[in-house]
Amino acid sequence: MTTRWTMTIDCTDPALVAGFWRTALRYADADPPRGWDTWESWLVDQGVPEEEWNDGASLSDPDGVLPSISFLKVPEARTTKNRLHLDLQVSGGRDNPAAQRETAIRQEVARLVEAGATVVHEVAQNGVLDHFWLADPEGNDFCVV
Template identity: 50%
Template sequence: MGPYPGTVATPWSLTIDCASPSTLAGFWAEALGYAPAPPPPGWSSWDAWFDDHDVPVDERGDGAFLHDPAGVAPAISFLRVPEDKIVKNRMHLDLAVGGGRHVAWDERRRRVVTEVERLVALGATVLAEVPADRPDHVTMADPEGNEFDVL
């Protein structure tokens, strides 16, 4: 049982520290099919919410927020931090576009390659194909260097 009455799991979202929240949110919105999050219920805009919560104008670009338009997947927040990324992620996203191991390797590979090409056009970079001899997945980095896999 989750921490809230009637829930099975704990509600959660993903937060990504970054240098440019709007740029990274734009990349991940395109990569995942997400959209900018609407303002919280009761506010007509994010600026209205910021005004009501006394958020200074010069801090309003310090975050960007995405949601799954279908309401199924978790929300994602991007928060500006002063430090650069310096080490490999210990947690990463897997974009499961290939369909799983029950799909023939040639078809999985075609799907993965197509998605990798799309993501490169959006600003991602290829880091490695794993394993190199018959790739099961491709490790990539988003525009700020955060690793993720396409499988």
């Protein structure tokens, strides 16, 4: 049996970073705990001061298949290169024609830049676009392949 897992992204502004990744992954805000209609009502019932409401956020796959992602507020900004990153696989794979892959990658990069990503580097191999290296609004690295 496999181990169930989720991913947590440390950030200084969980709402901002979660909003970006909601758009990037086409995820949804995680449902509040059972018994509460909203996260706000849960936070109030738990006695969490309003100034701490942006200390975390959570997203889930609307289809319930892929792992959920949490965002945890930390006091320090990112300072070094990620040792783990996401690859958003949009090109359909290397068995698709190069022009078709490039179009899919460039369209997705444009959508993500509009959502707040920054292009770090465009990577080609043998003159053919392979992937883009991007950063989310707080500088966390990811690729579009």
